Amino acid sequence: MARPLSPDALAIDPLVGEFDDRRTETAYLGQHLARTRTQLACTLLFCSLYFLGFFATDVAALGLVPETALLLGTRLLVAVTAGACAWLAYRHPITIGAARLAASVAEVVALACFMVIAVHRPDEFHWHAMSLAIMLLVIYLYIPNRLGYALAIAAASTAAFLLLVLAVADMRFPDMLTLGMLLALVNTFGALAARRYNLVAREEFRARVVLENAAQRDHLSGCYNRRYLHEHLLGAASPLLRDGQPVCVILCDIDHFKRINDTHGHAAGDAVLLAFASLLRTVARDGIDSVVRYGGEEFLVILPGTGLAAGTHLAEWLRGRFGNTPAYAGPDGVPIHTTASFGVASSSAGSLAGLIDAADKLMYAAKRNGRNRVESLALPMPGAQAAPLSRAA
């Protein structure tokens, strides 16, 4: 079960428009991977066809001479590289890193070949500058890649092109200056537009995560709510139980909680609730266990792959820790001592709903038997006898 993204990890780097948190960025990219693949494949395919199509201009400029064959070779190299990258992106399950590598390789090969062609057609650097400007816009806006990589590739190719202009082109200084300014302009607005696109897309993703969190989590404790339990967790446990793997459920309830509210006030009650929820969340394994606020002061811990002995041991540890650690309430930090009762049920068959029901009954048994207790029970496999295990505080 993948750990949902925390709203705390949703800060966006304003410079490049990517999430600061690597896990969040990977989740965002993973969610868009199918679209990225298609976009990359289509763009590379169009680019390779156009690059090849522009061979007509080589023939028109140079005629059919041996040099034209060399230019055809470079154009074919670009078409084959970009086509292969497009095919790889489209046909194979591709990772984010591989998609970026394919994009960068195609870009670098195309730009290098473009420079070779420019050198062999030295009288047309005005046109070459226009072609480069269009290629740079494609790199910034159409080929999905990290902004940092796109910027590095675009800046390096612009610098190489300007060196070629100085070395090869017979160009007046005002023309060179204009050309340089135009390429600087294209790079600036290309990078700004790519950054803006990144920001808009990630802000949309962030808004969705925040909304999902609000719908799935309890505002006070940060634990999952009942809706999440019913919509996700009940179903997620079914395959485990079907495969005969153990699932353990701990249902716990703070003892005499009403008294805390009545004696110290609701804000103090909230502080106790938060302390209890935080304790439960610290023991939950990342991406495996789930903590649900089941009722007012009642919480559910779901432990996939955990048997009764380990679950009971954990509940005992929680009981001892909570009973021995006061919660501090109010600005003066008034210590409030309290305890909790626990029902632990485990099974390798049946349903999670059945396990929760059993844990609920055990928790009420712990209340009846004096509170500050753990009661546990292994639910029988179909056709077997129940094996009760009762633990007293």
Ligand SMILES: Nc1nc2c(ncn2[C@@H]2O[C@H](COP(=O)(O)OP(=O)(O)OP(=O)(O)O)[C@@H](O)[C@H]2O)c(=O)[nH]1
């Ligand atoms: N402060 C606060 N109190 C809550 C919240 N949700 C429920 N409660 C209170 O929790 C109390 C639950 O009381 P009871 O169900 O009588 O249980 P109890 O006093 O803990 O007694 P036992 O469970 O039998 O040990 C009620 O007074 C509710 O108002 C909450 O979010 N914050």
